[in-house]
Amino acid sequence: MNTEPFVSFDNIAKRWNGQLGVENISIDIPEGTFVALLGPSGCGKSTTLRLLAGLEIPDEGSIHIEGTDVTEMAPSARNLSMVFQSYALFPHLSVAENVMFGMKVRKVPKDERLKKLENALRITGLLGYEERKPGELSGGQRQRVALARAIVAGQPLCLMDEPLSNLDAKLRHSVRKDIKKLQKDLGMTVVYVTHDQTEAMSMADLIILMKDGHIMQAGTPQELYNIPQNTFAAEFIGAPPMALIDGDVIPGTEHAHKVGLRTEDVELVEAGQGRISCTVSESEYLGDETHVLLDHPKAKGLVVKLHGYSSLQEGSSVDITFEDSALHFFDGDGKRIN
């Protein structure tokens, strides 16, 4: 069995005139994996993707694809396809012409081109739209044309940079499922840039969480959610994110600088009956549940989810309670204490 990673970054760094792009980036990606590069704006996601695409050359380190050192190889020699947020379609060409463009350039015979076109349009639900121009399509359909183009390219590795960011919430959800299904059905390795943790959590097998050009945590969605390695991961992953409480608030947790608590582990009880006393700062009614936001001078992000509608008044006093086993501990540098 081939145990070599399909894609590997070995200690990659990229700077521009001293301005840091990324540093100490080491990643191993098994074949057929969906990887999300996740993090806030400017954290280095796109730089990492561009380095893999060959659109940037690193100052340090090496990148391998299928065991070949591609660090300084031209993008066209890397056997990969790309899908960007700006669909990058030719406006004057039809859907069919847009999808077949690359194959035409590569002089793929016509009958093979048509066969691949039909297959890609079927997979992306675009059969019947062959003759339309991009201007006659919705945003979601345009994005699917861009996907169809990546499919006909037939490359085992596909890079995507925020491909859903131009779509509204409903479309984003459906195209998200399309992309995930495609990736699975075709067995592609996908490296996907997003700043949206929900997108990363729902699509990825492996999440690379980044901040200020560095990897903060790499792992499965479950690992990032259940065992955040630092307060940054704790606060970035989850909706709502993990609450962080000063270590000296809960008796017995003084060894920690911060104590983390997930909303599903918090129970609301009457004032005086729980472990921490708080004040209700806001209630957000969402139909099936109400999110009750709580104030405490030494805690950030305390939220309790209640079923249905809650009539709790702002400013009222409540207590929260929780099991000791639900607590996460972090030191003064924000690192997890096990």
Ligand SMILES: Nc1ncnc2c1ncn2[C@@H]1O[C@H](COP(=O)(O)OP(=O)(O)OP(=O)(O)O)[C@@H](O)[C@H]1O
């Ligand atoms: N060509 C460049 N010249 C100088 N600095 C750059 C260049 N490209 C990126 N950077 C810097 O590198 C850092 C990482 O940028 P990058 O675009 O990778 O972030 P990102 O996480 O993709 O952000 P966003 O989500 O906003 O696209 C930023 O500080 C950015 O200003």
